[in-house]
Amino acid sequence: MKHNIKGFEEPVYITRPLLPNLDQVNKKIKKIWTSKWLTNNGKQHQCLENRLQDFLKVTNLSLFNNGTIALLIACRALELSGEVITTPFSFPATTHVLEWNNITPVFCDVDEQTMNINVDKIEDLITEKTTAILPVHVFGVPCDVERIQKIADDYNLKVIYDAAHAFGVEINNQGIGEFGDASMMSFHATKMYHTLEGGSLSCSDPELKEKFDLMKNFGIKNEEQIVMPGINGKMNEIQAAIGLIVLEHLEDERNKRKLLINTYKKCLRGVKGVYFTEEIKGVKSNYQYFVIRIDEKEFGRSRDYVYEKFKEFNVFTRKYFHPLISNYSFYSQLSSAKKSKLPVANNIVKKVLSMPLYGELNVDDINKICDILKSFKR
Numbered sequence: 310m311k312h313n314i315k316g317f318e319e320p321v322y323i324t325r326p327l328l329p330n331l332d333q334v335n336k337k338i339k340k341i342w343t344s345k346w347l348t349n350n351g352k353q354h355q356c357l358e359n360r361l362q363d364f365l366k367v368t369n370l371s372l373f374n375n376g377t378i379a380l381l382i383a384c385r386a387l388e389l390s391g392e393v394i395t396t397p398f399s400f401p402a403t404t405h406v407l408e409w410n411n412i413t414p415v416f417c418d419v420d421e422q423t424m425n426i427n428v429d430k431i432e433d434l435i436t437e438k439t440t441a442i443l444p445v446h447v448f449g450v451p452c453d454v455e456r457i458q459k460i461a462d463d464y465n466l467k468v469i470y471d472a473a474h475a476f477g478v479e480i481n482n483q484g485i486g487e488f489g490d491a492s493m494m495s496f497h498a499t500k501m502y503h504t505l506e507g508g509s510l511s512c513s514d515p516e517l518k519e520k521f522d523l524m525k526n527f528g529i530k531n532e533e534q535i536v537m538p539g540i541n542g543k544m545n546e547i548q549a550a551i552g553l554i555v556l557e558h559l560e561d562e563r564n565k566r567k568l569l570i571n572t573y574k575k576c577l578r579g580v581k582g583v584y585f586t587e588e589i590k591g592v593k594s595n596y597q598y599f600v601i602r603i604d605e606k607e608f609g610r611s612r613d614y615v616y617e618k619f620k621e622f623n624v625f626t627r628k629y630f631h632p633l634i635s636n637y638s639f640y641s642q643l644s645s646a647k648k649s650k651l652p653v654a655n656n657i658v659k660k661v662l663s664m665p666l667y668g669e670l671n672v673d674d675i676n677k678i679c680d681i682l683k684s685f686k687r
């Protein structure tokens with residue numbers, strides 16, 4: 310009976326951080342205490358850098374205190390200037406790092422299916438001032454990396470990926486962090502893989518990695534030489550230690566989330582007005598997010614109605630990504646930010662809803678969330 314569904318006793322949030330056993334954490338911290346080395350490329354840091362390089366299948370990797378500083382440094386290290394083409398459908402940091410580098414963001418509309426930058430629309434936005442493309446692998450779904458590279462090669466542009474959502478994603482067995490000139494990943498506590506706060510840049514060019522490492526440490530080459538105006542972007546030993554432990558639990562978390570996503574899909578497939586992205590052939594997914602889109606006409610209720618109504622059942626979804634970056638008051642004056650130029654992005658931003666997903670949930674929880682959702686339908 311659809312009227313009789315009871316809400317959850319305890320609140321169900323969109324995500325919960327992966328929290329490894331505290332004794333395991335304490336053991337590692339004790340080691341750090343004994344070493345008296347808390348930051349600046351210590352043992353944990355070196356170890357994590359190597360591990361992640363292998364795990365992510367990338368040739369070079371640098372760790373950072375967070376993903377935003379990493380992206381800021383990538384733009385700086387690749388000497389971007391003028392205009393950079395990016396997507397308005399992302400987390401604020403993607404565009405903010407351009408602004409912090411005195412670069413004008415140029416918004417490109419997104420693809421209806423993948424919600425990633427629409428590659429067909431990029432070339433029309435290129436001007437004499439364009440120096441790069443900054444796409445995002447939204448919710449871990451890969452951009453069309455080959456076509457983006459082709460455009461970049463044709464116009465002599467750099468490509469930096471915001472791969473904050475794409476930890477562990479592979480395209481035909483290649484690490485996603487290996488594409489473009491550089492890729493940023495975020496290890497924030499809300500991400501499936503985390504170091505409390507943290508991030509990385511990966512790249513195929515070893516000289517670029519050296520530049521990243523100098524830039525994140527004030528440009529200090531040695532005790533005698535400061536070679537560039539750097540900043541402080543270093544990851545500390547506790548962060549790195551947490552990262553090493555969380556990495557051990559990642560495969561398990563990924564499998565749990567895979568099962569939950571498949572449960573969501575089974576339950577919601579065929580519900581009119583509820584859409585989700587299917588898996589893509591050749592792509593190894595990280596199963597980090599489950600995002601639906603609600604078509605108000607077909608479902609009979611708006612996304613905002615569903616979002617509010619879920620709260621009555623103790624279910625807290627999120628409108629990721631809402632609002633659209635191009636509609637923030639301080640970006641909306643840009644000529645590329647006009648709503649008429651970004652029709653798809655402005656449409657999907659009203660439909661998307663990120664659903665609860667973390668390993669501690671079970672299949673019954675997901676079935677119940679789906680039943681609650683279906684009971685809203687008119």
Ligand SMILES: *Cc1c(COP(=O)(O)O)cnc(C)c1O
Pocket residue numbers: 375376377378399400402403445471473474494495496497506507508
């Ligand atoms: C989380 C996130 C960031 C920022 O990463 P931090 O590590 O929190 O600084 C950037 N871009 C996207 C798409 C994100 O989801």
